[in-house]
Amino acid sequence: MDAHSQEVDRLRSVFRTGVTIPEEFRRTQLTNLISMIKENEEHILNALHEDLAKPKFEAILSEVDMVINELYYALDNLGGWMKLEYVAKNLATKVDDCFIRREPLGVVLIIGAWNYPLQLLILPMVGAIAAGNCVVLKPSEVSAATGRLVAQLIPKYLSQDCYTVVSGGAEETKALLQNRFDHIFYTGSQNVARSILQAAAVHLTPVTLELGGKSPCFIYGEVNIKAAACRLAWAKFFNAGQSCVAPDYVLCTESIRDALLSALREVLEDFYGKEPQDSPDMSRIVSQRHWTRLVDLLRNSNGKVVLGGESNEEDKYIAPTVLVDVAEDDALMKEEIFGPILPIITVESLQQGIDIINSQEKPLALYVFSDDSSVVKTVLEKTSSGGFCSNDGIVYMTLPGLPFGGVGASGYGSSHGRWGFEDFSHRRACMLRGWALERLNGLRYPPYRENKLSWLRWTASPKSCSLM
Amino acid sequence: MSQHQLVVQRARRSFQTGKTKPLEFRIHQLKNLLRFISERRRDIADAVKRDLGKSEHGTELFETLVLEGEINLAIEKLAEWAAPRPVEKNLLILTDEVYVQPEPLGVVLIIGAWNYPWAVTLQPLVGVIAAGNAGIIKPSEVSSHSAKVMEELLPLYLDKDLYPVVTGGVSETQELLKLRFDHIFYTGSSAVGKLVMEAAARHLTPVTLELGGKSPCYIDKNCDITVACRRITWGKFVNCGQTCIAPDYILCESSIQSQVVDEIKKSIKEFYTDNPKNVEDYGRIINQRHYKRVIALMEGSTVAVGGDSDESQCYIAPTVLKDVTSESKVMKEEIFGPLLPIITVSGVDEAIQFINEREKPLVVYVFSHDNKLIKRVIAETSSGALLANDCLVHFTVSALPFGGVGNSGMGSYHGQHSFDQLSHMRSCLIKQLKLEGVNSMRYPPHTARKLGWARFLLLKQVNLRRLRRMALLAMFAGLAAFVAQRFLRRR
Numbered sequence A: 001m002d003a004h005s006q007e008v009d010r011l012r013s014v015f016r017t018g019v020t021i022p023e024e025f026r027r028t029q030l031t032n033l034i035s036m037i038k039e040n041e042e043h044i045l046n047a048l049h050e051d052l053a054k055p056k057f058e059a060i061l062s063e064v065d066m067v068i069n070e071l072y073y074a075l076d077n078l079g080g081w082m083k084l085e086y087v088a089k090n091l092a093t094k095v096d097d098c099f100i101r102r103e104p105l106g107v108v109l110i111i112g113a114w115n116y117p118l119q120l121l122i123l124p125m126v127g128a129i130a131a132g133n134c135v136v137l138k139p140s141e142v143s144a145a146t147g148r149l150v151a152q153l154i155p156k157y158l159s160q161d162c163y164t165v166v167s168g169g170a171e172e173t174k175a176l177l178q179n180r181f182d183h184i185f186y187t188g189s190q191n192v193a194r195s196i197l198q199a200a201a202v203h204l205t206p207v208t209l210e211l212g213g214k215s216p217c218f219i220y221g222e223v224n225i226k227a228a229a230c231r232l233a234w235a236k237f238f239n240a241g242q243s244c245v246a247p248d249y250v251l252c253t254e255s256i257r258d259a260l261l262s263a264l265r266e267v268l269e270d271f272y273g274k275e276p277q278d279s280p281d282m283s284r285i286v287s288q289r290h291w292t293r294l295v296d297l298l299r300n301s302n303g304k305v306v307l308g309g310e311s312n313e314e315d316k317y318i319a320p321t322v323l324v325d326v327a328e329d330d331a332l333m334k335e336e337i338f339g340p341i342l343p344i345i346t347v348e349s350l351q352q353g354i355d356i357i358n359s360q361e362k363p364l365a366l367y368v369f370s371d372d373s374s375v376v377k378t379v380l381e382k383t384s385s386g387g388f389c390s391n392d393g394i395v396y397m398t399l400p401g402l403p404f405g406g407v408g409a410s411g412y413g414s415s416h417g418r419w420g421f422e423d424f425s426h427r428r429a430c431m432l433r434g435w436a437l438e439r440l441n442g443l444r445y446p447p448y449r450e451n452k453l454s455w456l457r458w459t460a461s462p463k464s465c466s467l468m
Numbered sequence B: 001m002s003q004h005q006l007v008v009q010r011a012r013r014s015f016q017t018g019k020t021k022p023l024e025f026r027i028h029q030l031k032n033l034l035r036f037i038s039e040r041r042r043d044i045a046d047a048v049k050r051d052l053g054k055s056e057h058g059t060e061l062f063e064t065l066v067l068e069g070e071i072n073l074a075i076e077k078l079a080e081w082a083a084p085r086p087v088e089k090n091l092l093i094l095t096d097e098v099y100v101q102p103e104p105l106g107v108v109l110i111i112g113a114w115n116y117p118w119a120v121t122l123q124p125l126v127g128v129i130a131a132g133n134a135g136i137i138k139p140s141e142v143s144s145h146s147a148k149v150m151e152e153l154l155p156l157y158l159d160k161d162l163y164p165v166v167t168g169g170v171s172e173t174q175e176l177l178k179l180r181f182d183h184i185f186y187t188g189s190s191a192v193g194k195l196v197m198e199a200a201a202r203h204l205t206p207v208t209l210e211l212g213g214k215s216p217c218y219i220d221k222n223c224d225i226t227v228a229c230r231r232i233t234w235g236k237f238v239n240c241g242q243t244c245i246a247p248d249y250i251l252c253e254s255s256i257q258s259q260v261v262d263e264i265k266k267s268i269k270e271f272y273t274d275n276p277k278n279v280e281d282y283g284r285i286i287n288q289r290h291y292k293r294v295i296a297l298m299e300g301s302t303v304a305v306g307g308d309s310d311e312s313q314c315y316i317a318p319t320v321l322k323d324v325t326s327e328s329k330v331m332k333e334e335i336f337g338p339l340l341p342i343i344t345v346s347g348v349d350e351a352i353q354f355i356n357e358r359e360k361p362l363v364v365y366v367f368s369h370d371n372k373l374i375k376r377v378i379a380e381t382s383s384g385a386l387l388a389n390d391c392l393v394h395f396t397v398s399a400l401p402f403g404g405v406g407n408s409g410m411g412s413y414h415g416q417h418s419f420d421q422l423s424h425m426r427s428c429l430i431k432q433l434k435l436e437g438v439n440s441m442r443y444p445p446h447t448a449r450k451l452g453w454a455r456f457l458l459l460k461q462v463n464l465r466r467l468r469r470m471a472l473l474a475m476f477a478g479l480a481a482f483v484a485q486r487f488l489r490r491r
Helices: A003-016 A023-039 A041-052 A056-082 A119-130 A144-157 A170-176 A190-203 A225-241 A254-272 A288-300 A350-359 A373-382 A417-423 A450-460 A463-467 B003-016 B023-039 B041-052 B056-082 B119-130 B144-156 B170-178 B190-202 B225-241 B254-272 B288-297 B348-356 B371-380 B415-421 B436-442 B448-459 B464-490
Strands: A097-104 A107-111 A134-138 A163-165 A183-187 A207-210 A216-219 A249-252 A304-307 A321-324 A341-346 A365-369 A387-390 A425-432 B097-104 B107-111 B134-138 B183-187 B207-210 B216-219 B249-252 B302-305 B319-322 B339-344 B363-367 B385-388 B423-430
Touching: A003 A107, A003 A134, A003 A170, A023 A041, A023 A056, A023 A119, A023 A144, A041 A056, A041 A144, A056 A119, A056 A225, A056 A417, A056 B448, A107 A119, A119 A134, A119 A183, A119 A417, A134 A170, A144 A163, A183 A190, A190 A207, A190 B190, A216 A225, A216 A350, A225 A254, A225 A341, A225 A365, A225 B436, A249 A254, A249 A350, A254 A304, A254 A321, A254 A341, A288 A341, A350 A373, A365 A373, A373 A387, A373 B423, A417 A425, A425 B371, A450 B056, B003 B107, B003 B134, B003 B170, B023 B041, B023 B056, B023 B119, B023 B144, B041 B056, B041 B144, B056 B119, B056 B225, B056 B415, B107 B119, B107 B170, B119 B134, B119 B183, B119 B415, B134 B170, B170 B190, B183 B190, B190 B207, B216 B225, B216 B348, B225 B254, B225 B339, B225 B363, B249 B254, B249 B348, B254 B302, B254 B319, B254 B339, B348 B371, B363 B371, B371 B385, B415 B423, B436 B448
Parallel strands: A107 A134, A107 A183, A134 A163, A183 A207, A216 A249, A216 A365, A249 A341, A321 A341, A365 A387, A387 B423, A425 B385, B107 B134, B107 B183, B183 B207, B216 B249, B216 B363, B249 B339, B319 B339, B363 B385
Antiparallel strands: A097 A425, A304 A321, B097 B423, B302 B319
């Protein structure tokens, strides 16, 4: 038995004692997590900067604050989420207690990603703790500094019996996955997701997959191009484009493209000055490997670079870059970009844009910029995606009331707020029958008779309730 | 391209035309499904009789009644289920539209089971249709007569392209599973469930697995044993024990074991006479293979009631086994047959321990007058569902999610749960390109001042309920002050 198996077994024995079940316990852990983040904000920001050169502003908004918000939201709502849900009955079951009870699953595994190393690990953990589970955290080894910090801090603030951090790379993860978990929450790529699912299938472990894809950004019709350019640029170049919900590519008509380009030129200069490499607000690519991947993409593209294009290997820097005349089968359209490179594909009609979107896998996010609500509505109705946002980027995922998740190749299951709580819970159907009315039960016992059947049909129907 | 590939491709193309989106279309298909069940009642009952020896009334009770209820519910509630679901907002988004929009997933594969060949295959179909998907229906080849009838007759009622029936055995199913679906709904054994999930992994396809397990039934010695045993007898021997939620085995104290045996014996006689073999309402084991499997399970255990069998008819009498232990053969797998083992325990503590040593079952049954005891069993065990003081009937409450946990499955369905399970809940935020000034807080170049504002506006959750309550309170205070003032003035 290796070290991981021992850890998982240990957590499972602890879970079985029922210590994570009481609301008080969960609240304490969630409150401690808030302290952990607040008391170590500086360390967290430094680690994020070490991993991604993440500007303090971005780190606070997209990592620290997002997690704290989620924690406050969970604390505010936990009582309600944990309550028994009484449900509608039919006449035959009118005097019975029918309710749904949310129960923890057991020991869950959360595998984080490197682009938002704190958020993508701790935010799902909030849902897992709120639901009463024990948790094994596996931070991404690519964002090593944050991973080390998390491994250090979690045992200091949370119950060491119930929560543990496992560090390591692909090999360790593979070994970890040999163990039986009661749920696996994975954020990352499709390829790795496949192997995780295969490992999960062995134990019939349910999985939540937060994957990626190419999130299209369709700009069409009447549109306030300056505002659109600001929001698009913000969403695209935040974290140097390394966001699963970053607008991956733009679709627009030629006329909009021209207006967009000049607006973008202005906006980019407003944001990052004349030399984005000198701006403290521009992030870097996480690793040499990804930097090379992106530079190769640019090189292999047949599009024309109209903005940016500069890069620096030592600094893992790539300038905010925009390309036009990108064809549908361009290198940039073959994989999720995950970098500060924005291809613009020109279309001639709304339908053409929709067709291009639908020819790709279902993305995590879909964006439409238009002042024309019928354009927004049409695109919404004729496409499918994890989430949809008109006239802005990324921000929809900051709303804990909205489920955050993908569909098709972009994943399944969801997290944030109540959705995370539910994903990490088992909804147990409970029915407590009375002992009386045994004669009524007689309708269903053999020997079966036609008249008994008619009575049964009536009492079992939902309509019979409305009579009462 | 294989036959299966063509069928799936046709379904996908048809789905992509968007014809399943309008609710009228879905309701029309559901109404046709209802018509199918009522017009083809005879064909369905005949098929089930040949597959499982079930009487026509038995089929009505356990297959078609349930289906009709689900279809009617879906027709009635579809508009409500499919409507956008509103969501709470934060300060910055107060003027925007935020909601969750249920959307179809695409092409769903339904793999049915043989024990309730119609209910278990068509009930998921109700959800598939209601949620606006296309559905490939693969009934179990083991209940071959039902599969044949489904293949022949269903296309006469439902859209042939969108809801084709595909028949075949293990190798055909394996071929089918190589193809890409947007969801797979499987009912069957845990062993095959793993294979389905593995196949689905290749295409990152989400799955709903309705599996099985050994559903324990604890009888508290202080309860009304007569009533308890009558209900348990009914739950166990319906469909000859071939029900995923049948009480698999009994746990009780040794002091009541003989009473339990007697009462079950009495109920068996009441339901099925002294000679269940000749009674129309008592079924048969589905086939030779399962017959042999169930007979073999009796090995090494003491028969207290029944025990007789007839291989030529795949008949096994309603049988009770007593003094069974955890080592007995009958405790090694889900019985799925008319054998009811009784295991004696020292009380509810040992019963709970016994249950927890095993895989999480589909249902935990507990018979007791003591609500505290029932609550303990709920709190200290885990299962798909828990039913106190009866068997099976939780299945009929469509508002309760029907599904397993752990080895007994993942996902759930029935009623709205079917609809939700087979939909994608798409988050939608509809903003305008106005109020750009507020947005500028978040843009670079970043300053400390901007950060302060952004932290406040962009992310702090506004508890609208609390705000509303405060506003309401303020309003009442104002009103109270106003009324008091006028009242005072009048004096």
